[in-house]
Amino acid sequence: MGSKENPYDFGPGESASGGQSNLGFEVGKVDGMQCLQEGWALIQDKYWLFLGVTFVGLLIGGAIPIILQGAMICGIYLCLFKRMRGEEVSFDDLFKGFDYFKDSLIAMLLMMCIGMALAFVMLIGYGVIIAASFAGGEQVGPFVFVLGFGVLFIVYIALALAVQAATMFVFPLIVDRGLAPMDALKTSWAAGKANLGGLIMFFFMSFVLSLLGALACGIGVYFVLPILFAGNAVVYRRVFPGQAPMKAAV
Numbered sequence: 742m743g744s745k746e747n748p749y750d751f752g753p754g755e756s757a758s759g760g761q762s763n764l765g766f767e768v769g770k771v772d773g774m775q776c777l778q779e780g781w782a783l784i785q786d787k788y789w790l791f792l793g794v795t796f797v798g799l800l801i802g803g804a805i806p807i808i809l810q811g812a813m814i815c816g817i818y819l820c821l822f823k824r825m826r827g828e829e830v831s832f833d834d835l836f837k838g839f840d841y842f843k844d845s846l847i848a849m850l851l852m853m854c855i856g857m858a859l860a861f862v863m864l865i866g867y868g869v870i871i872a873a874s875f876a877g878g879e880q881v882g883p884f885v886f887v888l889g890f891g892v893l894f895i896v897y898i899a900l901a902l903a904v905q906a907a908t909m910f911v912f913p914l915i916v917d918r919g920l921a922p923m924d925a926l927k928t929s930w931a932a933g934k935a936n937l938g939g940l941i942m943f944f945f946m947s948f949v950l951s952l953l954g955a956l957a958c959g960i961g962v963y964f965v966l967p968i969l970f971a972g973n974a975v976v977y978r979r980v981f982p983g984q985a986p987m988k989a990a991v
């Protein structure tokens with residue numbers, strides 16, 4: 742349980758080494774539903790402000806993907822971490838994410854390379870399935886194709902979840918702990934791998950919430966995005982407890 746002074750100090754858990762950064766992280770403290778509920782509680786009375794911050798941040802980031810996206814995500818987390826510390830949040834705080842422009846850009850490029858590697862593996866797998874289905878002839882070929890494609894889809898989902906878990910702490914670590922991009926990626930990888938079970942459940946609950954938002958005339962998904970980001974911030978603080986002074990990038 743957190744203290745009254747700091748509701749986001751979740752207390753000691755099973756610690757693990759943070760790799761190159763020498764930052765400790767906690768294991769087994771991620772509860773998907775609870776993190777989303779706490780995320781909503783975090784922004785509830787300032788919901789419209791965080792809706793604007795999230796919407797504008799993603800809009801600007803999407804205008805020039807990769808280049809601006811990382812800085813805007815950093816800006817969103819800056820706002821959420823200020824809120825966690827009980828500080829007043831203003832819309833202008835979003836643009837302080839540009840203080841981390843260089844590190845966030847490098848991080849985005851690293852994550853893009855990981856995504857491209859995953860796509861390349863899937864492309865090779867698809868080619869193997871096609872070749873095997875042709876080799877099987879008219880009788881066996883269709884069965885090989887359906888079975889192979891089903892296996893490939895399961896492998897893709899598993900790898901995609903692993904990549905998402907391994908990279909979800911990169912930008913919060915850059916903002917909150919001032920880590921260099923590669924150190925942030927290594928630390929995020931170690932923490933994500935150690936908390937994989939809890940993170941997968943959190944991803945599932947986030948997907949359900951996004952799906953419910955999408956079913957609300959399609960535009961509802963935009964209204965749940967602030968809750969998802971806030972939930973991510975709560976997950977981060979559970980895995981990386983304590984609130985180190987924020988360190989601007991140089």
